[in-house]
Amino acid sequence: MTISRSQLDIYGGQDPRNIPAYGFNEAARYLKIAPATLRSWVIGRLYPLRERTGFFEPLIPLPDSNENKLSFANLVEAHVLRSLRTEHSVSIQAVRHALQYAQSQFNIKRLLLSPELLAGAGELFLNKYSELISLSKSGQFVLRKVLESYLKRIEWENDLPIRLYPFLREETADDARPIVINPFISFGRPIIERKSVSTATIVDRFDAGETESELAADYDLEISEIETAIIYELAA
Numbered sequence: 001m002t003i004s005r006s007q008l009d010i011y012g013g014q015d016p017r018n019i020p021a022y023g024f025n026e027a028a029r030y031l032k033i034a035p036a037t038l039r040s041w042v043i044g045r046l047y048p049l050r051e052r053t054g055f056f057e058p059l060i061p062l063p064d065s066n067e068n069k070l071s072f073a074n075l076v077e078a079h080v081l082r083s084l085r086t087e088h089s090v091s092i093q094a095v096r097h098a099l100q101y102a103q104s105q106f107n108i109k110r111l112l113l114s115p116e117l118l119a120g121a122g123e124l125f126l127n128k129y130s131e132l133i134s135l136s137k138s139g140q141f142v143l144r145k146v147l148e149s150y151l152k153r154i155e156w157e158n159d160l161p162i163r164l165y166p167f168l169r170e171e172t173a174d175d176a177r178p179i180v181i182n183p184f185i186s187f188g189r190p191i192i193e194r195k196s197v198s199t200a201t202i203v204d205r206f207d208a209g210e211t212e213s214e215l216a217a218d219y220d221l222e223i224s225e226i227e228t229a230i231i232y233e234l235a236a
Contacts (some may be wrong), residue, residue, distance in 0.1 A: 016183040017160065020062070020069035027070045030166055030181065030190060031078055032235070038078055040091075042070060059096060060112070072183040076154055076161040077112040083150035084129070084143070098129035115156045117147070153177065166190065168232050178228050189230065192225050199229040206230055 024042070028035040039045065044058040060078060063071045070078070084095055102125040103110045111117060111125060126147070130140045155163040165177040180193040190199045197219045205215055212226045219226075 012013065016188065017072045017162075018063050019071055019183075020067045021072065021183075021188050022062050022070040022075065024070070027075055031075065031082060032167055033082055039083060041078060041196065042074065043068060056092075057096070059092070059099070061110075070180065072164070072188050073113055073161065074176060076164055077110065079154070079164060080112045080117065080147070080150055080168070083147045094129060098125055100124065101128045113161065115159055117151060144173065166232070166233065168228060177226070178225055179232055192219075192221060192229055193227070195219055195221055197221065197229075199233050202226060202229040203233045 009097060022030070024039050025035050027033075028038045031038070040056055040100075042060045042062060043060055044090075045056045047054050060074055062068070062074065081095065085092070093122065099111055102108055106116065108114055108116055111183055115183045117125070126140070126144060130143065153165040153167070154161050155165075162182070164181045166179060166181060168176060168179065178192055178194070179190050179199060181188060181190050182193075185191060185196055186198050191201075192199065202215055202219075206212070206226075212223050215221070215226050
């Protein structure tokens with residue numbers, strides 16, 4: 001998808017992928033991440049030490065440090081970072097060191113936002129990550145498969161993410177992709193991709209008393225798609 005001048009004009013000449021657009025609770029709901037966890041990844045947090053207070057440095061840079069909102073690019077980074085944390089309850093410091101390794105070895109400043117994760121750089125990154133957390137061979141295999149399942153839900157164009165297909169529930173085995181977050185449609189809010197219908201709008205109308213059949217007929221959707229939108233919106 002090539003960005004046209006008219007599209008950029010809508011967003012004041014900025015690439016909508018980098019515009020602050022999502023509050024923490026909203027982004028956490030879309031990605032099925034605990035809000036406190038996402039906040040730590042993005043703005044950091046204080047934590048007590050024996051004689052002083054430490055600070056957890058953020059892993060994902062916000063587009064505007066004066067505005068605590070995430071961009072679409074940040075959603076993609078958090079989506080990938082979640083994959084590295086899903087199967088292994090290990091210190092996030094291992095992720096930090098592995099990301100630093102990828103940057104020093106390949107000069108990739110934001111590997112979580114790069115299709116390089118699918119290429120050689122990603123393989124070496126995973127090797128370093130596995131070494132830092134002492135994963136067994138079987139554990140390394142699982143980690144690669146988990147990351148692969150997450151990366152399949154991102155579409156890149158010209159080495160930049162263009163679409164994110166969020167998981168509908170917590171389970172990572174869910175391969176369905178009816179819902180998409182596209183920064184160029186509906187201001188980056190989740191939609192049923194086949195008809196570009198906002199999932200939030202479907203839920204609002206359903207809560208107002210309209211039936212699944214009525215909504216499906218109105219939007220030319222399948223009843224199963226209406227049900228999917230409702231489940232996704234409420235499965236926080």
